[in-house]
Amino acid sequence: MTNRKSFILLFVIIGLSILSCDQSTVELPSERSWNINLPDHFDQLIIPERNPMNEAKIELGNYLFYDKALSKDSSTSCASCHLPQLAFSDGRVKGIGIGDSIGMRNSPVLINLAYSPAFMMDGGVPTLELQVIAPLMHEGEMGFDLFELEDRFSENKLYQDLSKKSFNRRLDAKAIAYSLAAFQRTIVSYESNFDKFIAGDKSIFNVEELRGYELFNSDSLNCSACHTGFNFTDYNYYNIGLYELYLDKGRGRVTEDNKDYGKFKVPTLRNVEMSRPYMHDGSMASLEEVVEFKMTGGKEHINKSDNFKSFNLSEDDQKALLAFLKTLSDTNFVSRELTRIKE
Amino acid sequence: MKKTILFILLSAFLVYSSCDKEEENGDSTLHLEFDFQYENNNFIINQVYTYPLDYSFKIEKLQLYISEVKLIDQDGGSHDLSKIIFVDSDSDENGITTIIPEGNYTSITFSIGVPQSMNGTQDPDFEAALYDPDHPLSLSNAMYWTWNTGYRFVLIDGRINTNPTEDEEFETLLSIHTGKDYSFRTKTLNLNYSAIKDNAGSIMMTFNVEEFLAGENDIIDIAVDNQSHGTNEGLANRLSDNVIKAVAIK
Numbered sequence: 001m002t003n004r005k006s007f008i009l010l011f012v013i014i015g016l017s018i019l020s021c022d023q024s025t026v027e028l029p030s031e032r033s034w035n036i037n038l039p040d041h042f043d044q045l046i047i048p049e050r051n052p053m054n055e056a057k058i059e060l061g062n063y064l065f066y067d068k069a070l071s072k073d074s075s076t077s078c079a080s081c082h083l084p085q086l087a088f089s090d091g092r093v094k095g096i097g098i099g100d101s102i103g104m105r106n107s108p109v110l111i112n113l114a115y116s117p118a119f120m121m122d123g124g125v126p127t128l129e130l131q132v133i134a135p136l137m138h139e140g141e142m143g144f145d146l147f148e149l150e151d152r153f154s155e156n157k158l159y160q161d162l163s164k165k166s167f168n169r170r171l172d173a174k175a176i177a178y179s180l181a182a183f184q185r186t187i188v189s190y191e192s193n194f195d196k197f198i199a200g201d202k203s204i205f206n207v208e209e210l211r212g213y214e215l216f217n218s219d220s221l222n223c224s225a226c227h228t229g230f231n232f233t234d235y236n237y238y239n240i241g242l243y244e245l246y247l248d249k250g251r252g253r254v255t256e257d258n259k260d261y262g263k264f265k266v267p268t269l270r271n272v273e274m275s276r277p278y279m280h281d282g283s284m285a286s287l288e289e290v291v292e293f294k295m296t297g298g299k300e301h302i303n304k305s306d307n308f309k310s311f312n313l314s315e316d317d318q319k320a321l322l323a324f325l326k327t328l329s330d331t332n333f334v335s336r337e338l339t340r341i342k343e
Numbered sequence: 344m345k346k347t348i349l350f351i352l353l354s355a356f357l358v359y360s361s362c363d364k365e366e367e368n369g370d371s372t373l374h375l376e377f378d379f380q381y382e383n384n385n386f387i388i389n390q391v392y393t394y395p396l397d398y399s400f401k402i403e404k405l406q407l408y409i410s411e412v413k414l415i416d417q418d419g420g421s422h423d424l425s426k427i428i429f430v431d432s433d434s435d436e437n438g439i440t441t442i443i444p445e446g447n448y449t450s451i452t453f454s455i456g457v458p459q460s461m462n463g464t465q466d467p468d469f470e471a472a473l474y475d476p477d478h479p480l481s482l483s484n485a486m487y488w489t490w491n492t493g494y495r496f497v498l499i500d501g502r503i504n505t506n507p508t509e510d511e512e513f514e515t516l517l518s519i520h521t522g523k524d525y526s527f528r529t530k531t532l533n534l535n536y537s538a539i540k541d542n543a544g545s546i547m548m549t550f551n552v553e554e555f556l557a558g559e560n561d562i563i564d565i566a567v568d569n570q571s572h573g574t575n576e577g578l579a580n581r582l583s584d585n586v587i588k589a590v591a592i593k
Contacts, residue, residue, distance in 0.1 A: 122490075124490050130492055146482050173472040174472045
């Protein structure tokens, strides 16, 4: 082979080597802070100082949220019980964890969590950073150990690089908890037809939906006594007389105060159309069933809230109320870049 | 020559600075050890014992937190030994070694449980995930209640056989996990002067496991009262009272 040909061959080999370099190196998001433009009727997101938002951290949390390797047997991710298309609920009566174990309660939606002062239906956990630990470690959910997770991800270059960018440290227990919390804070629903109505587009509601809105705010139904504010919850705990005898003590499990037995946190009604079944135990399959129950005023219970009384609604008004509730649906937030499933 | 002198001075400095600080400051090493007993014998996990109410049972796991351990000297001065210690009855590595000033100590004060300041129940800034794996409050010890932001103080898991005709049927689960601030207990025990030597002392803290459940003044019928998980305050308080009374200095 002549020298010229040898040189060309060498050049080709070197070129191919360069081209065949690790293609899995992705372009990482920056450490830039993350912002969102919310409508005027929304409060600013509540972001704790110790866990500021940045794009790299949110990206890391996004990957982790959908990664089944977070569970002991790699069968279950956060998204297994919190599906984006179901407003981050799962459509089941109760959540299902590793080994097909059935959870204690219905999987709640994960919407606008940045505003919540406490987590779990009984409010037992004060911060989102602590809340993410609960399903990760619970033997009936993902059943794993945060430190074993550190080992499992120790060779994951993407996660390690994102953690370095986010926290300037290797992926550890804190990075896992904080990034998952940061990601969940980006799951903000604010573009429903209701929001457009409040923002000034009065033509977006039809006659039936307007009637439903009026009923929702009426004294006779009293819905807005608890489902209040831009997020349709006052974050308080109430007993609505779902049962005469509660198997699940609800808030009472945390406070051990008899007066709190059967009380559960008021859920947001945003995207309620997508998050069936309903109630803390998933015992109601449809919104129609919920409205029918609410009309009865609930069963007798010593802790039942005074906010909760029976009322009558015609069939047309029931339909109107349901039509209004459906105006709280916002499918944009599941298609937004930072909430999409990571490939 | 200058280099030689410099070398000698540097070496002397290094030797001096590496000297045992105990010798320099009059401190002493102290070993605080833990011992679990049942009926005056070493307590053994999974061993079948006969309960005072005439059924047999076995304990599969027994763990607890000891906290705010201090020695009181003869002048009433208080010396911190440890803020928090995780003790697993099945471990060969219980105990701590620490440094205290030499002297005569008359008593030891300690608590069973996690102090409120470390237990997270009132503190929205509480950070369970920050503790390293070898820290007593690490999540790896499986003592943290993820649903309620706090720690188990005493964890007893086991099984009970209430059917005297069937030797192998331990059909009833025993699972008492105390916690929450109402389960926190503090005690002071007198020390024998001979328990601590001037230069290297040790204190052996003994737990009478039998009296955790069958207390001197309160025998818990574990065939009936056998579940508490940050709930059942009454049972948790009974166990907490029994446990603190069942601790002695050997």
